[in-house]
Amino acid sequence: MHEYSIVQSLYDAVMANAGGRGAGTVQEVRVRIGELSGVDVGLLDTAWRTFRVRTPCEAADMFVEVVPASWECPACRCAAPRTGIRRCRTCGGPLHLAQGDEILLDQIVMEVP
């Protein structure tokens, strides 16, 4: 259940960014979570709803963009199937995870005076 720990870091990042712009409250938080990041989106949302209570983020819903895992061969630059042995079918070299391990804060929408 590291999602609570990630939400603590998310809250700190949101407040650091919002505070720097003189925001009163935060209305939206948009994050990007990779399929192979090790973060459970449902648990992350539950943790956020618990954590935001009685904070400047109380009204802020979290919107999650889930990034599917995609693999490619760094030598051939060809895309690889999502499952199976993690070697390139053309050259046999090791595949590289091109996307799908993101744990990112993308955007916040804040209320400013």
Next chain:
Amino acid sequence: MCDSCGCGDTQLVPLEVQQRILSDNDRTAAHNRHHFSERALLAINVMGSPGAGKTAILEATATALEGRRLIGALAGDLATENDANRLKAAGIRATSITTGSACHLDAGMVHHALHHGPWSDLDYLFIENVGNLVCPAVYDLGQAANVVVLAVTEGEDKPLKYPVMFRKADLVLISKVDLLPHLPDISIDRIVASLQQVMPEPDYIAVSARTGQGITQWVRWLNEQEARVAPAHYTDTTGRAHV
């Protein structure tokens, strides 16, 4: 204030951030890594299920390296100092990190623990993570390499069930192989076939802390990793690498 009419209403403003949520942890991990590199200390993050045999392998490692390398360990557990006590009895300079309810170690916990014990003269530092195949994979601690311990008793499909953990492994120690004669449905080949589905470059060693099988090979692997923190990685003020 509203820009258009000066009415005093607040405005909703979007702010692009594009920041890693764990960037604070990453900064502390980079700080730890810098300390390790300065002292040519090889730090290994040892992960695996509870009961996979992490502590037993470190005990066997201490015996194999006695007199050749000075080794230390940070032992993470939710409660008790049992693992740290076992490691100390094996001759390892061990410190316990009792996490309470936290299911993983983070870079800050490692940094804090390093403040509470002499470590700069060590050759190897094993960070024995909390027994868990999910959460520890998410946090960089500043280690040079990740080692995942997978006991043959856990079943050959564990890598398929926990792909995030195994994808991040530089080495998998397939442990308790002395039990294979009692496990007719488990084979090393099938475990490796699972690893190949989630690891682009699966590197593994079959070990038994009880019989000593594979421990020499594991120690050789550790010796090879010393190049990762050798002074060759430093650059001087002119930007030239030292070799």
